[in-house]
Amino acid sequence: MSKIFFLGGHSYGRAKTRLAEELSLAVQAQGGQVLWGRGFESEWGQPYGVWIDALRSPLQQYSAPLPPALGKLFPEFVSAASAVQSDRNQLFDAIASVLSHLSHQATPIVVIFDDMQWLDEASIALLHYLIRLLPHLPLYFAGTARPKALETNVAAYQLVKALRRDRRVKTIGLTPLDATATAQLAQQLGAEIAVEQIYDSSGGNPLYTIEIAQAIASHNRPYSENLEVLIQERLQTLSSEAQELLTWMAALGSSFSPNQINHITDCSLLTLLSVMAELEQQNILHPAISSNGEPGYAFTHDVVRQVAYHRLSEPRRRLIHRHIAERLQPLTETNSAVSSDLAHHAQLAGEHELAAIAFLTAAEHCLRLFAYADGAKLAQQGIEQCQWLEARPRVRLQLRLFKVLVLAGVTRQTSQAIEAQLHELIQAANHLGMSDDEAIGMEALIALNYEQDNLAEVHQHCLLAAEQGRTASPAITARMLAYTGWCLADIGQEMQRAEALLLEAQSLASRVELELIDLPSGLGCVRWHHGNFEEARPLLKQAWQMAQADQDHWREFVCLSYLVMFELEAGQPLAALTYCDALSLASAQLEGGNEAAIAAAFKALVHHQLDQTNAQMQLRQALVTLQEVDAQRTRAYILTWIADHHLKQSAVETALTHAQAALEAAQIVNHPSNMALAWTTLIQAYLTQNRKQEANHHFQKLKQQVERHSLSARANQAIAKLEQAWKDADLKLK
Structure with missing residues (x-):
C-alpha cells in the first residue's frame, strides 16, 4: 500500500484542498492525527515554513521532552537554556524523532501539505529525508498542487517525479464534473433550472458551476459566462467596510490572521468581527491557519483573491504594499x-x-x-x-x-x-x-x-x-x-x-x-x-x-580536512578516521559543492592506510569522482600518498603513474608543497628503475620551479631524502 499521495488535477479552485480536507476528516474519524501545512507564495523564502505550520499545534501538547535541536524552528517551545547549536542533520533527526513519538500516540499520522508548488527547497529536502528514513512507521504523506504549477518548483517537481519512478506515490487526479454531478451541485445551490446551460458554460469546472449557480439563485437574473465578471458582481454586494478590508486581505496573500489585519489597518475590533462574519457567511473566507502560524482565515478560492486584488489600481496597490512593508519592518x-x-x-x-x-x-x-x-x-x-x-x-x-x-x-x-x-x-x-x-x-x-x-x-x-x-x-x-x-x-x-x-x-x-x-x-x-x-x-x-559553535559548516569542513591530513602526517590514521566521520557529516550540510567527494576521498585514503578491506576499490572510485568535480588540490594530495605507498611496496610502475598524475594536478592549482612532494616521489621512482636521465630532468625542473624556503617541513624533508638518494646513487647534483 502506498504511503505517499499526490492530489493533483487541472481544476480551478479549492477542489484539491477540499479533497485533502475530506482525507483529514477521515483520518481523524479513525483516531489518527493530521499535521497540516500550507505553502504560500509570499513565504517561499522562509525555510521550513510549512513544517513549522504543521508541527506547531501538536508540539503544544507534546508529552515527551523536545529535542534541543528544535530550538531553531520553535524557540517558543525550547528554552534558551536547553537549546543547542545544531546542524541540518540534527534538525532533521529531531523532527523524525518527534514524528516517531507522535506515531505511538495516534495511528495513523498523516502529514498534508497544501499547495506544494510554494514549498521552499529546505522543506522539500526534509520531506524527502523523512520519506526515506521512516517507511516503517504508520506515517503517511499527502500533497496537493496543480501539475503545471508544480513544475515551476524544481525541487518539489523532482521529488514527486522520483517517487513516481520508484512507484512510491499514488496520484489521485481531479477531473471535471460530468453533467449529472454538475446538475446535482447546481440544485444544491438552489439553481434547479437551466442546469444544462450551467454545465455547458462551466465545462464541468466546480468553481464556475458554483459561481454561475449562485448568480442565478441569489440574484434571479441572467449570468455572465466570464468568471471574473461574476466574482466582481458578487463582491459589489458586500458592505463598504467588507470591500475595503478585502483589498488589504487580498494584498496580504492567500491567508492571514485577524491580528495581521488589525495591526496593518488599525481597524476597530467590532468592525473587524463584523466583516469577518460577513465574508465567512458569503463563503469568501474560511477558517484556516495563517502564513505566520496563527489561527486565521484563507480565501475559499484564490481566484476570488486575485479579482479583489486586481480591482485596485496600480498606484493603490503600491501604496498598500508600502504600508504593509512599513508595518512589518519593525518586526524584523x-x-x-x-x-x-x-x-x-x-x-x-x-x-x-x-x-x-x-x-x-x-x-x-x-x-x-x-x-x-x-x-x-x-x-x-x-x-x-x-x-x-x-x-x-x-x-x-x-x-x-x-x-x-x-x-x-x-x-x-x-x-x-x-x-x-x-x-x-x-x-x-x-x-x-x-x-x-x-x-x-x-x-x-x-x-x-x-x-x-x-x-x-x-x-x-x-x-x-x-x-x-x-x-x-x-x-x-x-x-x-x-x-x-x-x-x-x-x-x-x-x-x-x-x-x-x-x-x-x-x-x-x-x-x-x-x-x-x-x-x-x-x-x-x-x-x-x-x-x-x-x-x-x-x-x-x-x-x-x-566553527561548530558558529554553525559555520564550510569552515568546519575546512578545519576537519586539516585535521585529517594533519593526523595522517603525524602517523595517527585512527585519529584521522575519527575526523573523517565528522567530515562526512559536515559535508552533508553543504549543497552543490565538491565537499562530499572530498570527504569520501579522505575516508578512502585513511582506510587504505589502515589496510582495510575494499579500500583500494573505494580509493579508485574516489579519485574518479574527484576528477569529475575538479577537486584537483585534494586529488594531488591523495595521489601523492598512493604513489609513495606503491613505491614502498616496490610497485614502481604504479608509483610512477600516480606520481605523474599527482604532479599534474598540483601544477593545475599551483600548490608549491604538493608539487614538490609529487616530484620527489616521481624522481625516487625513476631512480629505483635506474632511469637517471629522466630523474635528472625532473630534478632540474623541481629546482627551477619550486623555491625551497616556501615549502612545508614535510616537502623539505622529502627533498632532503631525495638528495641523499642521489648521493647513494653516486649521481652528481646540479
Whole structure:
C-alpha cells in the first residue's frame, strides 16, 4: 500500500484542498492525527515554513521532552537554556524523532501539505529525508498542487517525479464534473433550472458551476459566462467596510490572521468581527491557519483573491504594499523570518532599497538554517532590486548580497560572471571611498576563487586585500588581515607574510574584542607547515570548535580536512578516521559543492592506510569522482600518498603513474608543497628503475620551479631524502 499521495488535477479552485480536507476528516474519524501545512507564495523564502505550520499545534501538547535541536524552528517551545547549536542533520533527526513519538500516540499520522508548488527547497529536502528514513512507521504523506504549477518548483517537481519512478506515490487526479454531478451541485445551490446551460458554460469546472449557480439563485437574473465578471458582481454586494478590508486581505496573500489585519489597518475590533462574519457567511473566507502560524482565515478560492486584488489600481496597490512593508519592518528586528514577507511587499511597493535589505536579511537567515539554495535565490532577488538604487547604497548592498551568494555556493559555470561583477563593484567601492564595503567585496572574491581551487588568484587577491584592508575600520581591518593571513597559509604561499598578518590581526582583534576563527585556523596552518605538530594540533582543534559553535559548516569542513591530513602526517590514521566521520557529516550540510567527494576521498585514503578491506576499490572510485568535480588540490594530495605507498611496496610502475598524475594536478592549482612532494616521489621512482636521465630532468625542473624556503617541513624533508638518494646513487647534483 502506498504511503505517499499526490492530489493533483487541472481544476480551478479549492477542489484539491477540499479533497485533502475530506482525507483529514477521515483520518481523524479513525483516531489518527493530521499535521497540516500550507505553502504560500509570499513565504517561499522562509525555510521550513510549512513544517513549522504543521508541527506547531501538536508540539503544544507534546508529552515527551523536545529535542534541543528544535530550538531553531520553535524557540517558543525550547528554552534558551536547553537549546543547542545544531546542524541540518540534527534538525532533521529531531523532527523524525518527534514524528516517531507522535506515531505511538495516534495511528495513523498523516502529514498534508497544501499547495506544494510554494514549498521552499529546505522543506522539500526534509520531506524527502523523512520519506526515506521512516517507511516503517504508520506515517503517511499527502500533497496537493496543480501539475503545471508544480513544475515551476524544481525541487518539489523532482521529488514527486522520483517517487513516481520508484512507484512510491499514488496520484489521485481531479477531473471535471460530468453533467449529472454538475446538475446535482447546481440544485444544491438552489439553481434547479437551466442546469444544462450551467454545465455547458462551466465545462464541468466546480468553481464556475458554483459561481454561475449562485448568480442565478441569489440574484434571479441572467449570468455572465466570464468568471471574473461574476466574482466582481458578487463582491459589489458586500458592505463598504467588507470591500475595503478585502483589498488589504487580498494584498496580504492567500491567508492571514485577524491580528495581521488589525495591526496593518488599525481597524476597530467590532468592525473587524463584523466583516469577518460577513465574508465567512458569503463563503469568501474560511477558517484556516495563517502564513505566520496563527489561527486565521484563507480565501475559499484564490481566484476570488486575485479579482479583489486586481480591482485596485496600480498606484493603490503600491501604496498598500508600502504600508504593509512599513508595518512589518519593525518586526524584523526581533524575528528575521519576517524578512521574506517584508521583501515581498517592499518589492511590490517599488521600495527597492528596503526590498534589497530585506532580501539580504532573509538570505542570511536561510544560511543559518542550512537552506543554501533558498538563500541563493533570495540573494539573487536582492541583487536585482539594487539596480534601481543610487551608487552608494547599490554598491554596499550588492557586495553583501554577492558575499551571501558565494557562501551559499555557486557553480563553476556561473563563477566567472560573478567574479566579473565583484571586480566591478570593488572598483566602484574604491572610487567612492567605501573602504569597509571594498573589504567585504575582497573577502567574497577570495572565497569565490578558493571554492574553485584557483589558488594563484587567491594568492594575488590576498596580497591586495592585505593592503586595502588597513584603510577600513578597526574591526573590518582585523577581520581582513586574519582572513588574508589564513588564505595565504592555507594555500602554502608566503608563510612568513601570512604569519605576520595573522599576528597583526590577533593584536588588533584583541583591542576591539573580536574572536576570529581565521586566527587559530591560520596560525595552526603556519605551525603545521613548519612541522611544529605540538603547537599546531590545539590551534586546529580550537578553530574546528569555533566553527561548530558558529554553525559555520564550510569552515568546519575546512578545519576537519586539516585535521585529517594533519593526523595522517603525524602517523595517527585512527585519529584521522575519527575526523573523517565528522567530515562526512559536515559535508552533508553543504549543497552543490565538491565537499562530499572530498570527504569520501579522505575516508578512502585513511582506510587504505589502515589496510582495510575494499579500500583500494573505494580509493579508485574516489579519485574518479574527484576528477569529475575538479577537486584537483585534494586529488594531488591523495595521489601523492598512493604513489609513495606503491613505491614502498616496490610497485614502481604504479608509483610512477600516480606520481605523474599527482604532479599534474598540483601544477593545475599551483600548490608549491604538493608539487614538490609529487616530484620527489616521481624522481625516487625513476631512480629505483635506474632511469637517471629522466630523474635528472625532473630534478632540474623541481629546482627551477619550486623555491625551497616556501615549502612545508614535510616537502623539505622529502627533498632532503631525495638528495641523499642521489648521493647513494653516486649521481652528481646540479
